Amino acid sequence: MKASCQGNVKLKKEERKLFRKQMKASRTLLRHEGIETVSHPTQSLVVANGGLGNGVSRQQLLEVLMKCGSVAALLMPPNKPYAFVTFGSTEEALMAHTTINGFQLQTEDQAITLYLNFVEKVDCKDSACRKLPAGLRVVEEFVSSEEEQQLLSSIDWGSDMSSESAQKTLKHRRVKHYGYEFRYDNNDVDKDSPLPGGLPEICEEVLERCLEKGYVNIKPDQLTVNQYEPGQGIPPHVDTHSPFEDTIISLSLGAKTVMDFKHPDGRSVAVMLPRRSLLVMTGESRYLWTHGITPRKFDVVPASEADEPGTVSSDIGDLTINKRETRTSFTFRKVRRTPCDCAYPSVCDSQGSKNQDCAPSVPQSDGDASRLERKFVHKVYEQIADHFSNTRHSPWPKVVEFLKSLPRASVVADIGCGNGKYLGVNQELCMMGCDRSRNLVDICGERKFQAFASDALLVPLRSGICDACISIAVIHHFSTEERRLAAINELVRLLRPGGRALIYVWAMEQEYKKQKSKYLKKNKAKPEEAMPDTLQQEFSSNRTESSTVSSYEAADFKKSPSVAQNQCELRVHMNRTSFHSQDLLVPWHLKGSVEKNKSAEEALRESTDHSKAAESAPVFHRFYHVFCEGELENLCRKIENVTIYSNYYDQGNWCVIIEKCKPFCVKNV
Numbered sequence: 001m002k003a004s005c006q007g008n009v010k011l012k013k014e015e016r017k018l019f020r021k022q023m024k025a026s027r028t029l030l031r032h033e034g035i036e037t038v039s040h041p042t043q044s045l046v047v048a049n050g051g052l053g054n055g056v057s058r059q060q061l062l063e064v065l066m067k068c069g070s071v072a073a074l075l076m077p078p079n080k081p082y083a084f085v086t087f088g089s090t091e092e093a094l095m096a097h098t099t100i101n102g103f104q105l106q107t108e109d110q111a112i113t114l115y116l117n118f119v120e121k122v123d124c125k126d127s128a129c130r131k132l133p134a135g136l137r138v139v140e141e142f143v144s145s146e147e148e149q150q151l152l153s154s155i156d157w158g159s160d161m162s163s164e165s166a167q168k169t170l171k172h173r174r175v176k177h178y179g180y181e182f183r184y185d186n187n188d189v190d191k192d193s194p195l196p197g198g199l200p201e202i203c204e205e206v207l208e209r210c211l212e213k214g215y216v217n218i219k220p221d222q223l224t225v226n227q228y229e230p231g232q233g234i235p236p237h238v239d240t241h242s243p244f245e246d247t248i249i250s251l252s253l254g255a256k257t258v259m260d261f262k263h264p265d266g267r268s269v270a271v272m273l274p275r276r277s278l279l280v281m282t283g284e285s286r287y288l289w290t291h292g293i294t295p296r297k298f299d300v301v302p303a304s305e306a307d308e309p310g311t312v313s314s315d316i317g318d319l320t321i322n323k324r325e326t327r328t329s330f331t332f333r334k335v336r337r338t339p340c341d342c343a344y345p346s347v348c349d350s351q352g353s354k355n356q357d358c359a360p361s362v363p364q365s366d367g368d369a370s371r372l373e374r375k376f377v378h379k380v381y382e383q384i385a386d387h388f389s390n391t392r393h394s395p396w397p398k399v400v401e402f403l404k405s406l407p408r409a410s411v412v413a414d415i416g417c418g419n420g421k422y423l424g425v426n427q428e429l430c431m432m433g434c435d436r437s438r439n440l441v442d443i444c445g446e447r448k449f450q451a452f453a454s455d456a457l458l459v460p461l462r463s464g465i466c467d468a469c470i471s472i473a474v475i476h477h478f479s480t481e482e483r484r485l486a487a488i489n490e491l492v493r494l495l496r497p498g499g500r501a502l503i504y505v506w507a508m509e510q511e512y513k514k515q516k517s518k519y520l521k522k523n524k525a526k527p528e529e530a531m532p533d534t535l536q537q538e539f540s541s542n543r544t545e546s547s548t549v550s551s552y553e554a555a556d557f558k559k560s561p562s563v564a565q566n567q568c569e570l571r572v573h574m575n576r577t578s579f580h581s582q583d584l585l586v587p588w589h590l591k592g593s594v595e596k597n598k599s600a601e602e603a604l605r606e607s608t609d610h611s612k613a614a615e616s617a618p619v620f621h622r623f624y625h626v627f628c629e630g631e632l633e634n635l636c637r638k639i640e641n642v643t644i645y646s647n648y649y650d651q652g653n654w655c656v657i658i659e660k661c662k663p664f665c666v667k668n669v
């Protein structure tokens with residue numbers, strides 16, 4: 001009798017424990033996904049942890065659910081950790097709720113526990129674009145199984161270098177080049193130095209078939225072979241315009257994969273590349289859309305074979321996961337001999353470079369701004385990432401204070417996280433970071449932080465997912481007011497109602513309330529010593545007078561914030577001096593310094609002259625818009641449903657904490 005009573009007590013404890021976890025799953029779904037559960041039985045349930053995002057396949061989940069009755073519908077949203085199931089009757093749903101709650105399901109990588117809750121209705125929307133990008137085509141079964149094996153066997157990965165090819169082992173894949181070597185350091189080819197041997201002879205028949213079918217009209221003379229192991233991928237990118245002609249074709253051999261295409265306006269489409277298929281990119285899809293392969297071990301694919309070739313269905317009732325295998329791509333291009341004259345000048349390096357010999361100017365359009373930031377922000381940080389990271393160690397005290405003030409388990413995004421120095425300051429938070437620099441994101445990964453590559457204007461996270469965001473030394477890199485405003489708007493979009501964002505930008509006033517900032521005080525310090533994060537390092541060897549940029553000054557801003565900036569040259573700022581203009585270029589000397597008698601303008605010209613740069617330490621220049629007092633607050637006031645919680649000055653930076661208003665909250669003015 002005593003043993004029986006103890007068993008009942010133990011059972012009740014386990015039931016209570018299961019109930020608590022079930023309720024926790026319910027609260028998590030409501031908080032982060034907006035899914036409301038109910039306590040009374042219905043025909044539909046949400047299965048927490050039973051989603052494609054957790055590595056659960058449709059077949060695995062169906063086998064468990066169908067033991068309880070007939071499944072009328074199973075909806076599995078892509079990349080989500082939950083699924084929705086509708087049974088034929090409420091009784092069957094109740095049986096599933098009773099018997100499957102707490103069930104452990106073994107996936108490919110881990111054992112997961114399923115928690116089920118009733119829902120009144122299933123409301124799942126997929127915003128993915130179904131239409132293929134213009135100019136994109138996927139030709140299935142373009143080569144036979146025999147041809148596939150011959151092509152794969154022709155590539156010798158055993159030697160790092162042969163006389164006829166150039167081989168590299170990159171961090172995320174292995175690469176071989178034939179015909180011409182593509183240089184990843186400058187995204188170009190040396191057109192005067194072809195590799196001996198040309199393209200492999202076995203490719204001739206494939207290329208002749210492409211010409212015959214009209215997929216290309218000029219025979220390619222460059223081949224890049226990429227080999228991807230499961231879990232590897234390639235970052236989103238547009239193939240540089242100037243090195244290659246319009247059409248690019250690519251064979252997928254050994255395994256299928258999903259390639260993600262994204263338009264600058266935010267549209268995205270996942271494209272299935274079946275094994276032995278040919279991908280053809282021309283026109284808009286080649287020049288404007290980015291394409292990439294997300295590094296993961298599973299892809300979300302159609303469960304049926306009836307889906308339209310090329311696209312991954314947006315029908316969440318027909319999605320499952322597919323385990324990746326080793327895939328090899330053969331990508332063929334034709335080296336361009338004349339400048340690119342495509343219809344997309346705003347993203348074309350040939351057309352954008354027509355004025356590259358002139359000093360950079362304050363941008364007059366969004367296209368100008370995008371090109372300026374790409375050259376003087378994005379590319380620079382990719383090149384200086386390791387050196388930059390080595391100078392970024394100590395988190396700023398007031399940023400740490402903000403992060404430690406947040407409730408336990410808060411979801412926090414660091415937008416522009418750099419090397420991730422803030423991602424680990426509070427272990428009780430669920431922190432993730434993103435940065436425009438893939439190399440800095442890789443450093444975060446090496447430090448075991450959760451980070452991904454993303455533009456701060458378009459962060460691939462669901463709206464309202466964050467309890468807090470931080471943006472430290474990021475927004476001052478955007479070169480127009482519209483883009484700076486858009487960056488703040490993106491932070492607000494990520495916040496839940498009541499969530500807060502901390503923003504730091506570099507201040508024009510480096511002397512405030514009769515106190516000089518550390519930036520001005522430490523003009524004799526070694527460059528590696530503590531410097532503002534917003535500066536990112538200047539060497540004191542470069543001490544020439546800088547030319548002013550005729551954008552509005554601090555006093556002018558207070559009088560007339562809307563004064564238009566004239567089209568004018570950006571000049572290089574002199575190290576450790578007060579600012580005389582808001583828009584400027586700040587130098588970074590990579591592991592060295594330039595001659596002391598060299599002017600800043602000469603250093604700028606030299607940084608774009610590869611022959612001279614090779615003779616001295618590389619000098620890179622980053623665009624900054626330094627903020628006047630009140631400017632950051634004025635930007636925030638332009639955003640709906642936002643109130644300024646606090647604002648302050650912190651060692652050469654203007655800082656604000658903004659709060660996203662809850663429903664029916666009156667905005668402060």
